Every structure is written in structure tokens, then in C-alpha cells.
Amino acid sequence: MEEWVGELWHKYITRKASQDYQEARVNFTDVNKSVGMVFRALGGDAIKRVEAASSRDYQVRRTFLQKISGENMQSSLAWQDEESLRLPESLAVFPSADLNRDLYIWLAVLAAQQQSGFKHWAIDNQQLVVDVLTQYPSLKPRYQRLAQAFVATRADHSKRPQAEQQMEQAIINAVLSPGSVTEFPRVNFAPQAVYLWLYPSAKLDPFVLPENLNDITEEQNDNDSQSKKSQASRKKAERIDSPECRDGMMIFRLESMFSWSEFSKLDRGTDDSEEDEEEYHRIAEDLDKITLSKQQNQKSANIKIDLDLPSASEDDIPLGEGIKLPEFNYKSQQLEQDRCLLQPMMPRDCHAQKLPQRLQKTAKVIQSQFEQLQSVRYWLKGQPQGEELDLTAWLDFHVESQISPTQEKGLYQSFRGNNRDISTLLLADISMSTDAHLDDNTRVIDVVQDSMLLFGEALHTVGDRFAMYGFSSVKRTNVRFSLLKNFNESYNDQIRGRVQAIRPGFYTRMGAAIRQSLNILAEQNSTQKLLLILTDGKPNDIDHYEGRFGIEDTHQAIQEARKLGIKPFCITIDVEAEEYLPYLFGSDGYTVILKPSQLPIKLPQLYHQLTSH
Secondary structure, rough: HHHHHHHHHHHHHHHHOOOOOOOOOHHHHHHHHHHHHHHHOOOOOOOEEEEEEEEEEEOOOOOOHHHOOOOOOOOOOOOOOEEEEEEEEOOOOOOHHHHHHHHHHHHHHHHOOOOOOOOHHHHHHHHHHHHHHHHHHHHHHHHHHHHHHHOOOOOOOOOHHHHHHHHHHHHHHHHOOOOOOOEEEEEEOOOOOOOOOEEEOOOOOOOOOOHHHHHHHOOOOOOOOOOOOOOOOOEEEEEOOOOOOOEEEEEEEEEEEEHHHHHEOOOOOOOOOOOHHHHHHHHHHHHOOEEEOOOHHHHHHHHHHHHHOOOOOOEEOOOOEEEEEEEEOOOOOOEEEEEEEEEEEOOOOOOOOOOOHHHHHHHHHHHHHHHHHHOEEEEEEEEEOOOOOOOOOOOHHHHHHHHHOOOOOOOEEEEEEOOOOOOEEEEEEOHHHHOOOOOOEOOOOOOEEHHHHHHHHHHHHHEEEEEEEEEOOOOOOOEEEEEEEEOOOOOOHHHHHHHHHHHHHEEEOOOHHHHHHHHHHOOOOEEEEEEEEEEOOEOOOOOOOOOHHHHHHHHHHHHHHOOOEEEEEEEEEOOOOHHHHHHHHHOOOHHHHHHHHHHHHHHHHHHHHHOOO
């Protein structure tokens, strides 16, 4: 009964204290695609994620009802950093859903034109608005509608302190006439949120705005965790020192029963089941701030290093001392030479194997489809040299020479073929994520192996030259490049054995693997060169290659491929690939396989489509 009454009271008091227009609320998930399109079309960074921003602390003066209900302590504001653009999780600041939707579009336009951080939040936002309206005059009517609605929804400040009244009037004037206000008074509270403007980046600040707006500077947020769900909002984070607790035991009494519990300063591992993972996500959503310890036990770090790499006796066989390759640093916009060390490797314990029985029927179907691409071979007669004597030409020459002296003509015939002049390199991602299970009996790595085997059967049938490699990485000094078949080897049971011997590796340093593939393809004399990349996720590694660094390096490697006349094409099973692959490969340079189990059949078919014209 108490809980029921409390729940009713909470709903009532929250509704009374709220200043939002709930009936006109627009969620970010409803407009994220159109907002992202506008942001990038008007010059926004193509690689930036456009996602929802979690609420952040915002110290404003609150009404009596808001204090009772606990409302208006946080606000979801628009801001961006070098990784992403964050927009409010939902907007209900205007009484019309159309206006709230227009506000999302306006914020995306504003963010696309922002070139640097804030030196003065209010003055810089005015200048940003002026720049946008000057460059896009057609947006003026939309902005005026938003500005008028903004003024109409502002709270009454007539009973507030004089400084706060002056601040509010200055903000209203700045919104209605951008660029007209150059001075803002000091206030003890942040002004009511200005949803028409962008805010500085949120990191660890407990307050969004300090007392003096002149002191506001943009903060960088380079350590945001990757959200597992694409629409999940970002959380604040802070690091604290671990408590210095040296007591070994704790004793406490519960009712009449004594209980002894060991208290040790240890990081205890747990099993992550799907149920636990869902529960963790739910708890994380309820938290306003996630706290991490700054300290790390050195012993556990040593254990992690020991677990990263297998022993030399169990690892794949290295071929040579490694190859130094460059890597693109997007912060300096430079290609740093000899930054990565790529190690060619051969799968250990591989031996000749036949094509698995489960694939033989599918292989025959694919081979029959590829027969139409097979080269047509014929005899070219009357040649000055060739494999055999052209009897018809020799007889004609003999008869003519008996009648009168005649010049010798071509007396040989040569067996020629209308060969498809193409070289293809299949580069497969065999990182640790491929160890994930698709069902009770099949892992991603199993699907990758089947795909490469059927790909080899198809190209062997048509007679095209091809090579196959796999890659994974552990930091930039250990990019593992597994040789499965080079261009000079014929496809046979030994190659099939190598493919069936590959195992899940580590991380996905894609840029270095692509550059080595380009070096191999550049040595081929074919007029057409195709690089097929098979992956299940975005580029990543544990030494700052996560996020934008890896994306930009891979993008640069793809641009290098196109300059060399090599056509790159990506096949992925990552359901979130559309967030980053258009930037890497272009709109027609990739495909997403929604059902990974279909990959073995789809891969040869895609090759057929790419090379049949």
C-alpha cells in the first residue's frame, strides 16, 4: 500500500514540477538517421558518430516543486567532441512536435559548422548562428520560428535577483538577434538551458557552466567507452583512488547468526551470462556516473600479458623477421613511417585435407555457376611460332612454292585462351571476435573457413589468379598476417588444410593488413586487381587504435588502394557496419550479410557479380 501511494505521489509531483511538453516529445531514436544525414551533408565530420547524450549535472535555480520532486537537476544538452556529436535523448521543450523535430535538425546544422572549441560559450554560439544563417539563408525562417518559440517558453524571471534577470534578458536578445550581445553578467546559477545552442564537451565537470561564462573552454573526451547498443547514451565517468584497506578479515553479526567473511583487496572474476549482461546494461542505464579505480595491481597486468599470446611452441610459425609498415595518425594528419611491424605467419600443424564432406554439394553448385566465366581456349592458326605445326598452312605453302617462288608464311598454330586478366586477394579478419558462437555448434571462425574454402573452389574452377590471407593483431608491433595461399601456389589439398587450421587471433589492426595486401597485389601484372576484405567488426586494437584512430587509418589505407588502381570491397556480418563502412569504402564498396550462416554461399556470388562485367 505504501509503495502504491508513493508511486502515485511521485508521478503526480513529477508531472506538476515538469516544464516539458510531454505530448509533443520527440525521441532521438525517431530522427537519428535524418539528423546524421544533415550533419554530414552540410560538412560535418563523416566519421563522427551521431548519438544520444546522457543527462549531465546542470546547476540552475529550481522552483519549490522541482526541489520536492528532485526534477531539473540534470539536463540532456547538445555537444560534440572529436569522436561524436551528442544530441539530447529526447526533446519536449516546445509545445509542437514539429518544432522539437526542427530543433534536432537545427542543432545538427550548427554542429556541422563548428570548427573549434568555445572560448566564450554565449558569444561563440552567437557567431556560429550568424555564420550558419549567412551561409544558408534558407534556414532563416526556420530559425526565427525556433527563436520565437524559445522566448515564449522561457520561465518568468521577474522575481529573480537582478543579475539573473539581466542574464536572462541578454540570452533572449542573443537568440533573437545573434551577434548583438557582447557582455553577460556574473550569476550564481547557470541560466535556464538554451537548447538552440551547443554546449562545451562534458567530461568530469559537476557543473556545465561556471559562474563566469568567460572561463568556459571546451574539454576533450577521448576515453568514452564503446556502447554495445547503437542507440545507448554515453555516461559520465570519473576515476578515483582505490581505498587503502589492509584489514584482512571482517566479522559482523546478523540476527542471532555469526558470519565470517573474507575481505581481500582483489578483483574477483565472474561468469558473464546473457542474463547477467542484460542486468548490467539495466544497472548502467540507471547510473548517472560510473566510477573506475585509477590503480591497477601490477600482478594482474602481468597475468594479462601472459594470456595475450600463446607460447612459441603452440603459436603459428613466423616467416622471417617481420615487415615494417606505415600508419596514419589522424591527429597530425601524417603517415608515420615504420610504425607497425607486420609478421607473416603460417598456421601450425596444418596438413593436406580434402574439402569437408558438408561443403562438397554446395561446392558443385557454385562451380557450375562459375563455368560460364571459364576461359574459352582455341587454336590460333598461321602463326610464325607455336606449339604445333599448322598442317593446313604448311600444305598451302608447299603447293604455292611448287608453282612459283613464294615467301614463307606462318606455319604453326598456338593454343590460346581468352583469359580473364584479374588478380584477387581475399583478406579475412580472424580476430578474437570470430570465436563467438552463432549457435550451439557453429562459431564465426567456422563460417569464415567455409567461406574461404568455397571461394577457393569457385576461383579454381574459373581459373582466376587469387591469394588468401588472414590477419589479427596485438598492438602495432605484432600485426599477424597468416599466409593461406599466395599467387604463385596452386589451389590444392595443402591450401585447404591451411584454411582449416586457422584459429581465432586477437585484435583487428586493419590498416596494416590492408597495406601489406596492397604491396602483394601491386606486384601482380594483371590489368584488374581486386581486394576483398572479410570482417565481422570495425578496426580496433589495445594501443589507442580503438575508435577514430583505427577508422581513419583504415580509411587512409583504402584511399591508397584506389590510387594504386586496386578495387577494395568489404563483406561484413557486423549489423552496425552501416555506421562506419560508408565512410571507409563508399556507398557501393561494401555489403552486409545479415545472416552469417549464408556467408559461404554469398561470398562466391559477390565475386561473380564484381568480376562478370
